[in-house]
Amino acid sequence: MRDIAARLGVSAMTVSRAIRGDDGISEDTRQRVLAAVAEAGYRPNDLARRLRSGEPDELAGLIVTGLANPFYAQLAVGVEDVATARGTGLVVASSNGDPGRERELVRSMAARHLAGLVVVPAGNDHRHLTGLPVVLAATPPRGIDADCVLVDDFGGTYEACRTLIGRGHERIGFLGLPPALWTGSERYRGYAAALEDAGLTLDERWVRRHRGDVRAAEKAARELLARPDAPTALITANNRNTIGALRAARDHPVALAGFDDIEVADLLQLPLSVVAYDAAEVGRAAARLLFERSGTRQRVVVPTRIVDHP
Structure with missing residues (x-):
């Protein structure tokens, strides 16, 4: 601003007023200043301005458990859509499924005085989020009072299992x-309920439960499909498990139904049914709850549908 003021023969305060749009200067002077600013390529430093004035950052935070998972990428897109529309930036970080790492990230973001946080929790104890403007995604709050956005985990898995049963599969x-994960317990509950309602026995020998990992899922699927009494169909609880099962199914043909759609599902030679939903809407709904806090705690459930590929 001093350089622009010296070039135009005005005070630095006049330049500042012109940039901020304040009254007290003529329109001719304002336009001269703005033209000189544009020619110089000057851009306001919002962070420096806020540090000087003590204003809070116009930023929100998003913490997920794994950025490699396409679900979280789409969730981030949804949060960013809402944040951008209201002029708020977004800081994204991953806990990598580690509750300790999540607590560190929360402390770091809280110190920056962000507008609020959307969090996909890594653990079951959420008390470290107390006192922050926070919305949980994919998991209901435990130990705190907070808004949350969930997917219909139970209903989606129930319908996936019923689809396989309707095609003649009993194993x-x-x-x-x-x-311990909300999604883990709810999706298992949907699977078990569908079998029970169809009069089928849930055989724990055909069940494997682990944190979503492609290699672990492939290994587990191969073990199941190599059994003499191998299941004729598999339900996979997320997209990472589905990819692992698809790799195993190259050597052991099996009917598959998976939670989460995957981008290349329509290119597969193997028939695949998926529990699809709008992952970006999970993020949009969470961001709307964060920015439009009503004072009444809300729980939003994003619906699912069954899609058959190819």
């Missing part, structure tokens, strides 16, 4: 997630 295996 249906399950590649699930750890029971």
